[in-house]
Amino acid sequence: MTVLRSLLFAPGNHPRRVEKAFTLGADAVILDLEDACAVAEKAATRPVVVEALRRLRPCLGYVRVNALSTDFAYEDLRAVVQAGVDGIVLPKVERPDDLRTADWLVGQLERERGLPVGSTDIIPILESGAGFSALDAIARSGTRVRRFAFGAGDFTLDMGLTWTRDELELLHHRSAIVLASRAAGLEPPIDTVWIDLKDADGFRDSSVRARTLGFQGKLCIHPDQVPAVNDAFTPTDAEVRKARRVIDAFAEAEAKGSSSFQIDGQFVDYPILYQAQRVLSTLDAIDARRTARL
Numbered sequence: 001m002t003v004l005r006s007l008l009f010a011p012g013n014h015p016r017r018v019e020k021a022f023t024l025g026a027d028a029v030i031l032d033l034e035d036a037c038a039v040a041e042k043a044a045t046r047p048v049v050v051e052a053l054r055r056l057r058p059c060l061g062y063v064r065v066n067a068l069s070t071d072f073a074y075e076d077l078r079a080v081v082q083a084g085v086d087g088i089v090l091p092k093v094e095r096p097d098d099l100r101t102a103d104w105l106v107g108q109l110e111r112e113r114g115l116p117v118g119s120t121d122i123i124p125i126l127e128s129g130a131g132f133s134a135l136d137a138i139a140r141s142g143t144r145v146r147r148f149a150f151g152a153g154d155f156t157l158d159m160g161l162t163w164t165r166d167e168l169e170l171l172h173h174r175s176a177i178v179l180a181s182r183a184a185g186l187e188p189p190i191d192t193v194w195i196d197l198k199d200a201d202g203f204r205d206s207s208v209r210a211r212t213l214g215f216q217g218k219l220c221i222h223p224d225q226v227p228a229v230n231d232a233f234t235p236t237d238a239e240v241r242k243a244r245r246v247i248d249a250f251a252e253a254e255a256k257g258s259s260s261f262q263i264d265g266q267f268v269d270y271p272i273l274y275q276a277q278r279v280l281s282t283l284d285a286i287d288a289r290r291t292a293r294l
Helices: 015-021 039-053 073-080 096-112 129-133 135-139 152-159 168-183 200-213 225-232 237-255 270-293
Strands: 006-011 028-032 060-064 087-090 121-126 217-220 261-263 266-268
Touching: 006 015, 006 225, 015 028, 015 039, 028 039, 039 060, 039 073, 073 096, 087 096, 096 121, 096 135, 121 135, 129 135, 129 152, 129 168, 135 168, 152 168, 168 200, 200 217, 200 225, 217 225, 237 261, 237 266, 237 270, 266 270
Parallel strands: 006 028, 006 217, 028 060, 060 087, 087 121
Antiparallel strands: 261 266
């Protein structure tokens, strides 16, 4: 089971920030060749991020390349599809052919470099009206993509929306990407960044909101955000206790020929059992990742 709670961006052209990013407990670090890397430095930064990801590190390492619509994307992909790079974050995906093109090109580069075809993960970011209008077709595009990410900054700009603290304007679109992912048999998506770095309470609320809507994790743009995201997307002690209680009680009920009963006034049947099992599976995957880091 994959666990991607926290994915921390770091500018690829700042070696000290890149080095620090891998020490902060994120499930993945995304070295950025797009927004956080100046145009004049993009070409020179490509080999730098590859070299950084080839070093020993405690978490997954991705590179955000520039959008396929730019002059930089092709050379970005040629540079970063290398041994040691776990995956690519592909921004501004707006049509199924965007994913098919990226998937084909990455596959050719994998063959050329002796890498297993399909071994380079691709996480597309949906961040425009055009992307959301083609959401279902993009999700069913038949590529290696296992999960999507949501980019609210570019999305609210594109749509002329005001990004408010309670994010009600994003509710429909968040729900849509969760639904489309599930319908296409993909993993739950990754939620958008939070840009108000002084509003820690708002960020915590946004993270909890994303989890309750069905996201598996959240993009982070500052080191201080990583612990809050990890906490928000990790089952609480109370949730774990309840899950174990449900599983134990269900086993006892089934032994007596029953598959529905109550615990503290709450009706329990198979969907509640499966949810409890999911809680424990998530915790096991998180614990396994913690052990692997030691």
